[in-house]
Amino acid sequence: xxxxxxxxxxxxxxxxxxxxxxxxxxxxxxxxxxxxxxxxxxxxxxxxxxxxxxxxxxxxxxxxxxxxxxxxxxxxxxxxxxxxxxxxxxxxxxxxxxxxxxxxxxxxxxxxxxxxxxxxxxxxxxxxxxxxxxxxxxxxxxxxxxxxxxxxxxxxxxxxxxxxxxxxxxxxxxxxxxxxxxxxxx
Numbered sequence: 669x670x671x672x673x674x675x676x677x678x679x680x681x682x683x684x685x686x687x688x689x690x691x692x693x694x695x696x697x698x699x700x701x702x703x704x705x706x707x708x709x710x711x712x713x714x715x716x717x718x719x720x721x722x723x724x725x726x727x728x729x730x731x732x733x734x735x736x737x738x739x740x741x742x743x744x745x746x747x748x749x750x751x752x753x754x755x756x757x758x759x760x761x762x763x764x765x766x767x768x769x770x771x772x773x774x775x776x777x778x779x780x781x782x783x784x785x786x787x788x789x790x791x792x793x794x795x796x797x798x799x800x801x802x803x804x805x806x807x808x809x810x811x812x813x814x815x816x817x818x819x820x821x822x823x824x825x826x827x828x829x830x831x832x833x834x835x836x837x838x839x840x841x842x843x844x845x846x847x848x849x850x851x852x853x854x
Contacts, residue, residue: 715844716837717741719786720750728829729758732782735833740840753793756784756836765806776821777806780828784836786843797843803831 719740724733733756741748759781766775782801787793805827807820 711848712841712844714748715752715847716840717748718751719754719840720752720789722753722755724756724758726758728760728780728825729756731826731829732756732758732833735829736836739833739837750789752796753787753789754784754836754840755787756782758782758832766808768811773809774811775806775808777804778824778828779804780832782832782836786840797839799836799839801832801835801839803828803835805831 717740721733721736721740724730736754736756761779761781763777763779764773764775765777766773768774780803783798784801785798786796788796805824807817807824809817809820
């Protein structure tokens with residue numbers, strides 16, 4: 669018997685942490701970049717690495733492009749010949765949600781929408797798949813604390829970019845997995 673509850677708690681956490689990957693593997697979970705060794709996973713990983721991300725305008729677009737490139741081929745960037753071209757359009761909407769007594773806003777909500785198209789690099793390019801991803805987040809504007817408001821806004825914008833990139837990467841991985849299983853041509 670342990671003298672304190674922390675030893676029991678930490679041993680339970682360790683068992684849970686060790687057991688979760690086994691449980692996830694049993695329900696069909698597989699990593700996005702094919703680390704399981706299956707031929708199908710290697711095909712998905714190769715297809716993701718062969719996606720070239722086109723330029724996206726504005727600062728947030730550049731951040732989204734960089735995050736997509738990191739997610740598509742974490743280790744092989746630049747060593748794989750591009751077979752696909754990913755084109756993304758990024759748009760924002762702003763909504764003021766709260767107001768102080770003096771009429772200045774106290775809370776701002778941003779909605780980001782990314783419309784994306786995946787083409788092959790043949791001549792002429794052929795559209796393979798497309799999608800629209802959405803994310804929204806909000807931040808508070810503290811009274812007379814401009815630095816805090818800027819930090820909150822920048823953090824919120826980074827989170828939106830991360831959400832959009834993750835959604836696009838997941839949709840691309842699902843498309844390529846379906847193609848590897850013979851459900852759709854890639």
